[in-house]
Amino acid sequence: MVTRDIRSTPAAPPRPTGSSSRGAVDSRRLPLYAPGEIDVPFVVMGSAEVIPRDTFWEEHSHPTHELLWNRRGASSATVGRRVWTITPTLGLWIPAGTRHSGWTPAGTWHRAAQFGVHAVPQLSDGPVAMEVTPLLRLLLDRLDTEELAPEARSRTEAMVLDLLAPARNELILQIPESPLLAPVVAAVRENPADTTTLAVWAARLGVSTRTITRAFRAETGLGFSRWLATARVQHAITMLARGEEIDDVALRVGYHSASAFGAAFRRITGLSPGRFRSL
Template sequence: MARSSCGEATPGMWRREAGTALRRAEALPEERSTPHAIVAGVQIPHVPTEWAPHAHAMHELVWVRGGTLTSRVADRVFTVFEGSGLWMPAGVVHGGRATAGAEFHDAFFAPDRTPFAFGEPKAITMTPLLESLLTHLSRTDLDTEARARAESVVFDVLQPSERQFALHLPGDARIDPIAEALLDDPADGRSLEEWARSLEISDRTITRAFRHTTGLSFAQWRQMLRVHRALMLLSDGFDVTTVSETLGYRQPSSFIAAFRRVMGTTPGAFFDPADGTPGSVRNAVSDVQNA
């Protein structure tokens, strides 16, 4: 578990920001006796908001606009940004945190009326068409036939992303202190050798443990974690220099290079300077408009 600045344990994610609202999951759609296969809605947290770990009896798809959502699921941390969503299978325990002002969208899918099943959390490509359909389904004035038609198209177009952007946590007692420290403070710049001395194990043991549990070297894992955190900070409007300093890089150019290695593009190309929209969303919108 990471620790908040107040010393409280948080759901294995980032240090809790001052003013964060802690919330329980709201009443589930099935508790409202909905007859629909898909129930969609939206809320806008005006302060950073954290949801305690919980599970639903229905599948859930969450996505955001104008911010990011971080979700902890067992040994993985997912960061959801504009253009992407996260599918959470029914019964899977998860916690979440949304940045202030983000439009937090969710849609619940009745398992017995959903003609597919993702057995584990999946990143979902939130195309303009899919977002429009789910927004349409959030209306309360749709008749049965109109709702059924929209739901059937959702089932046709909902697809996992080609890239599953998740940070795997080690889950190994020998190196968990490293992960906890970096989740609490991504700027922690201790080297592999310094960590080895601190934990009284060899640097080779740390290297092997990271490779075995996460598939990444220590340096690669720390770089991936910092990019996850960078997405939250950039979507909150922080400039590249501030984000670079916050994450412990000596020069903004080093941060930009690390971001490019993980995301395939620079922060400036990923986020539109005018409105903070990720490039993947802008390109998808452009493709639709030019079709």
């Protein structure tokens, strides 16, 4: 590995709905590196870990580009005010030197691949969701688990680089920064089943519904309803990835029926909840 792994007392990060344990949260502190600060000898190097307890990864950065995905379960990574959901089919490409933190629920089979900046072109200026296809997973597994001759390894690495492609749908939530929206954001992230309407929020905050809507659009690019649906789907994905029943998940993220939940889930992800859980 190119980074150190130091466990420390957790800084009480927010725990998403559906978190599997009421016990302590592991907190991992990693270094901050500039791009290429460490001259690594590899093109691609992978790692895998089944996460034993809910784990918060404090803000850090790598000297290498990083691809995150999961063999099992769903997790999240935060860059600035943006939160990406990571699944077995939807990974996240993080350019070298990009500061990010993460949340990985207990039981997640966490995968990561580091890419040397000397050998890999910059795929994007910032983080981008990536398609993790069955073929890409097989090739990355081959690099991690097989003793390959130099020529075979080079061919496999070249195929990996050729398969890296942005995802058609990305599960990203922009967190507003304005003090006006802070109570709304806190309530929804703590309890996605919160049923407070836009009109009620406006009355509580002493502003018009139009003011709240404008603020959400200015800071997130989404209206309140779409932002709320995205936040709920992010919570739901973690629960679905653990195998929880769709009807139960629907209720726990604020939908009165599985059909209403399914429609919202498809609008955000392009998949039905059942199809997502079968991937």
